Amino acid sequence: MTRFFKTALTVLTVTAAPLAFGSVANAQVSGIATANPTVAIAKTKAFSAAYSQIGTQYKSYFDQIDARNKTLNGLRAQLDTNNDKQLTQEELDAAVKAKNPVLQTIQTEENEIQKLQTPAIKAQMFAVEGIFSEYGNAQQKVVADKKISVILDPEVFLYAPSQIDVTDAITAALDARIPTVSTTPGADWQPQRNTVALHQQLQQLLVASARNQAAQAQQQQPPAAQPASR
Template identity: 35%
Template sequence: MKTFKMILLAAAAAIPGTVALVAPAAAQVAGIAVANPEAAVARSKAWTAAQQQIQTTYKAQIDQAEARRKAIQTELQPLYTKFEADRKANVAEATLRTQAQAIQTRENAGNQELARLTAPAQRAQAYALEQIQAQLAPAVTAATTRKNVQLLLRPDAALFAQPTADITADVTTELDRLVPSVSITPPANWQPGQQQQAAGAAPAAAAPAASTPARPQQQGR
């Protein structure tokens, strides 16, 4: 069961995963740096403010969805427990398959219910995120120009990098300058993805995702 607090991940092409060894004392001199675009967006003032506004504006729906999520999880738990017990007891495969299908059906119905409850808030989050993403490429360009960076890698693409080689904070600073605030009220005809063309020079950012409750194995052997 996914909670409201997850945010739509904006898919993006990653910077090519070239493994680079960044010299400890010459990271900036050599023009090589690393940056995490997801973290840059997540730390921006516009995103932080948008999150706070959404939590306030849609509090009733968020609370209702959380209550329903807990209720559905409570309803499903005995089914999970029985399935696991029967599986360990080598109950007939057909019986396990029937149980698994019943669990899956109830989960699907629960997820659809939660999706309906959280749709307005999810839409507001996606709209706010797209507005920031539209300025991510210019922010990266400005940060790399200011830092005289010729090659920018994601942190996981570098074999080693000194902390001084990380310009994520600089990207956030540029985002704060370019997009100090965003609206959480999308136009009536707005659809997610309309501003993705702005991601050209840098990968679009993914906002932080909340954890989802672990579920017991639901398939027969």
């Protein structure tokens, strides 16, 4: 569970930037088409606005989490007996066997981080569930407009021309149906099981997108000037 929350925190800090996914022209499609629901939702205006709003609303929480993560890093370093900056399972097992009190302090810090992250993650899931509630209607509009008989996952195909991908068309239909979404769940609201799974997929997608953008930015940087030889 802790690993999941850490992933969610990372995502909240990167969603202000546009997703680094290619766009497919909305060509006329007839018969079989492909679509990626996760990407379609991630590219909606409602999703981007909701995550940006959550990032601002819970900024003070994230600042506290950053401080606690720094404390955690210091605590974990105390268990890194060979000082290679990697905490291995063997080192953890040794700490457990020795009943190292640092382990309890680490658990306490992780519990506090989880408490701080929970409200933001719940708000994210509420927004995702709101968008997903319109996905079926948006998809049906695209099916009718483009006279589609079957929509399959892109991974099903060994080869398919880009023109049959209707992901962007579904995103456009979602934007039209639900341009904004609430990020304030009721006190008793709990996410549906498919919402939790979709949220995890979105987090992974956004992290991957952020890494791609960072890698591209690094590649575009000019090489450092070499000192003149004498």
